[in-house]
Amino acid sequence: xxxxxxxxxxxxxxxxxxxxxxxxxxxxxxxxxxxxxxxxxxxxxxxxxxxxxxxxxxxxxxxxxxxxxxxxxxxxxxxxxxxxxx
Amino acid sequence: xxxxxxxxxxxxxxxxxxxxxxxxxxxxxxxxxxxxxxxxxxxxxxxxxxxxxxxxxxxxxxxxxxxxxxxxxxxxxxxxxxxxxx
Numbered sequence: 001x002x003x004x005x006x007x008x009x010x011x012x013x014x015x016x017x018x019x020x021x022x023x024x025x026x027x028x029x030x031x032x033x034x035x036x037x038x039x040x041x042x043x044x045x046x047x048x049x050x051x052x053x054x055x056x057x058x059x060x061x062x063x064x065x066x067x068x069x070x071x072x073x074x075x076x077x078x079x080x081x082x083x084x085x086x
Numbered sequence: 087x088x089x090x091x092x093x094x095x096x097x098x099x100x101x102x103x104x105x106x107x108x109x110x111x112x113x114x115x116x117x118x119x120x121x122x123x124x125x126x127x128x129x130x131x132x133x134x135x136x137x138x139x140x141x142x143x144x145x146x147x148x149x150x151x152x153x154x155x156x157x158x159x160x161x162x163x164x165x166x167x168x169x170x171x172x
Binding site: 008035036037039040043044046047050060061062063064065066079086 | 094123129130133146147150151172
């Protein structure tokens with residue numbers, strides 16, 4: 001599954017739109033965020049996306065998980081959000 | 087429902103323990119977080135709490151939502167996490 005990568009500079013409404021499109025097509029989505037600012041934007045995007053897909057009868061929930069990723073050869077802990085209909 | 091309030095200084099593992107206790111007793115819980123640092127700690131706590139309750143057969147999911155709250159007479163937008171078994 002290709003995951004959306006969200007940063008502290010990401011626009012939550014734009015991410016929410018992308019998320020809703022992926023969800024409508026594939027039924028599930030993933031967001032990856034590194035750092036507090038990125039996690040915050042990801043969460044806002046998920047809250048907004050809930051409103052985008054609710055009229056389609058989809059009640060979105062998310063599962064947060066830790067993932068180890070490598071950025072410029074350095075190990076970092078990212079948060080992966082698995083986003084699915086309930 | 088009484089909600090846990092999480093700050094940027096909260097210890098995710100401690101919050102996860104409190105969360106797991108509330109979940110086992112009431113079946114659901116809420117966390118409130120204001121600001122990116124607090125949201126980040128809340129998400130870490132939820133990811134950790136998933137591991138605490140998984141052996142009880144509980145697959146935790148969360149629903150993020152915006153809430154308007156008043157801090158020192160000033161309107162702020164907080165994130166409320168509704169945490170429930172799937």
